[in-house]
Amino acid sequence: MAVPAERRRRTPRRSTTIRGTWTLDDRLTGPVREVEVEIPAGTAALTVRLAYDRSAGVLDLGCSGPYGFRGWSGGARTEFTVAPQWATPGYLPGEIEAGVWRVWLGLHRVPLDGLPYEVTVITHVRPPAMPRDHPSRRGRAPRSFHPVPAATRRDLPTLDGFGWMAGDLHAHTHHSDGSLSVYELACLAADRGLDFLAVTDHNTTSHHAELPAAGALAGIMLVPGQEVTTDLGHANALGSLDWIDFRRPAREWAKAVQDQGGVLSVNHPLAADCAWRHPADVRPRTAELWHWSWWDRTWGAPLAWAQTWADDLVVVGGGDFHRPEEGHPPGAPTTWVLADRACDGPEAVVRAVEDGRTAVSASPDGPLLLRHGEVFLVVGGDGLILWGPETRTVVRGDRVILPARPGVHRLETPSNEVMALCG
Template identity: 55%
Template sequence: MSPRATTVHRGRWTLADRLEQNLRELPFDVPPGTAAVAVELSYDRAAGVLDLGCLGAAGFRGWSGGARDSYTVAAGWATPGYLPGEAEPGRWHVLLRLHRVPPGGLDYEVRITTADTAPPPPAPQEVPPAPRPPRRDLPEVDGMRWVAGDFHSHTVHSDGALTVGELAALAAGRGLDFLAVTDHNTVSHHPELGPTGERHGIVLLPGQEVTTDTGHANVFGDTGWVDFRRPAGHWLAHAEEHGGVMSVNHPLGGDCSWRNPLPRRTRHAEVWHSDWRDRRHGGPLAWAMAWRPEVIAIGGSDFHRPGGNGLPGEPTTWLLVAEESTAGLLAALDAGRTAVSAGPGAALLLRLGDELLALGAEGTALVRPDGSRLPVRGDRALLPAAPGQHRLETYENEVIALCQ
């Protein structure tokens, strides 16, 4: 990479800066004939957190948040989280979100280098497919079949540890049929999903976790980039206009609990997140009922790396689909043909028309939408269904399965 020009921004962010405007745009110029743009950010990570991204002259070029301190954008490749392509001439901006700035301030330096030659791309990594466990014996409904998946995961395209291939192999090896890959504030992973999923025998659903300091939401589908800088109502409108589905994420999730105003509430919500470890705690269900009575509950592991949150499929969301494809998954999700269990092989509650099928739930209670309860007898029990959400609970009121 042969440098042509270097631009440096340095200074000290203060708490007042963050409170005034927490997302900053640092300008630099890209001359004609530029083959690559490289950005390096330096600051004391022990003192605060600065999130990093990029706007080209023609619009969004990538985001890596606090996961990286540098990136490269070139015609043939880009750092994960960023979009490869010609470096169009004009005014570009480094995006800096002042995510955590201590009262004493935070010194920083951003060094931008434009070059007339691009560095070689990293060598591609081939990941062999993993052996898959057999599918569960589940009945079809009107010619449709149940598939197991997970609506929340991350890769090296944001703050995850695994490549798309490594994640696909892990999820397929755990018996999942689909996995939504929802990297933060970027769509750079989307081009990899189709061919990688086909190689590993799993549908990798395009997604984006739209991430702000006041809450996160997933947008599912190949909708293009969702501008996290806009109000949450824009995210929902964008999803609907482009054939996608938006779901509020981990609404009671610590410092990223949902606090964004919406002109109308989403129909879908990640009611069962991997941090709901003590499911005797009724907070997520209480939130969901207050959010909207007919909320469509889904589950997400929020997988980042082994040893972190849950593994892919913890919890598992089940969809009743006409076909195993992105379009088929989105149609089932939009229609609310969903169920959630603790894992791919855990106790399960499925709607079969006017009946419910409880699997592996002997000795539990079926809780109906009106609050009434029925005992579950046997490992494969049929029970009457009513409109609305049902759940299975143990004698300790621990939730072990949900069903729309």
């Protein structure tokens, strides 16, 4: 007898459901908890579903297999699938190893009377088909235009084989809590006139594999990164790095990033509930002093924080883009790096940040303050004030060269609104 088509299309599977209640004491004991499940040999794919009352609290979601990290989606998703050829964004595709898998639950917000939850783990005997709405199915046509580098548009000089590049060191895609694919984000950043963009999805590296092709199609350099994200603060790990375990103390992130040749940057140190509150026994030299949330730049708290953080602070900016409707596109603010032209690809950006060859402006076309060798180059700053530890100078002219002194300097308006920064 013929098997009906609807039955032939089904993927054989079995499921296991674990129920429990997280308490406020659990959250205080450890913000990320694990639910273990035994995955039998022969499992072709894995689906995990999390159910809880989202009006009562917030639980984050992720997992590891017998051989380590397999993905994280935080509070952006309550379901994921891992299969050999595809995975839900935020997760790493690949073979499903037999043995103990751990579903990670981040206890981000738990009410006083507790938060009941239900985790269902579904094992597939055959891999399920990629969903029709999976981001990988979105079209990616090569762009016909050729972006003009920011340094060329603004007529910025080179320096002994080094050249200026404009970009943004902080952005998110659907691999965490953003709304755009990697390619869509790359196109948006290229249209903004940026030369590079660091893609820094939360606590995952699943986006890294897409960056070279998406950047080439969009006409922009995409820099691999990951935003190490915890309740006590966030930091960007920049470079082609292995996954950084956000569950460990911040001092261990710093060592792991340094050992792999990357750069760790403290993100938005004064931004509401995301402010940096980790113990100060490790102080990364690089900090996202100018975050998009610094909307009133007459407010001097970021500058005051910088004075207490490090004498040799490397200043960067971050647009922290998530979705277009939020109104702050990539490059607001813009980070400029003086990149070594002999250094290939994204590594040139990472090395420039590591060496402190950076500056920040409000936008790709905003007033610029660049430390260019032994001098400051001020572009588009006529009528602004150059202010530093030992400097108080009114800029007169749209292209001015002034002596460079040590320390963080800024361009500001007569009403004290910061327009550009330079370390």
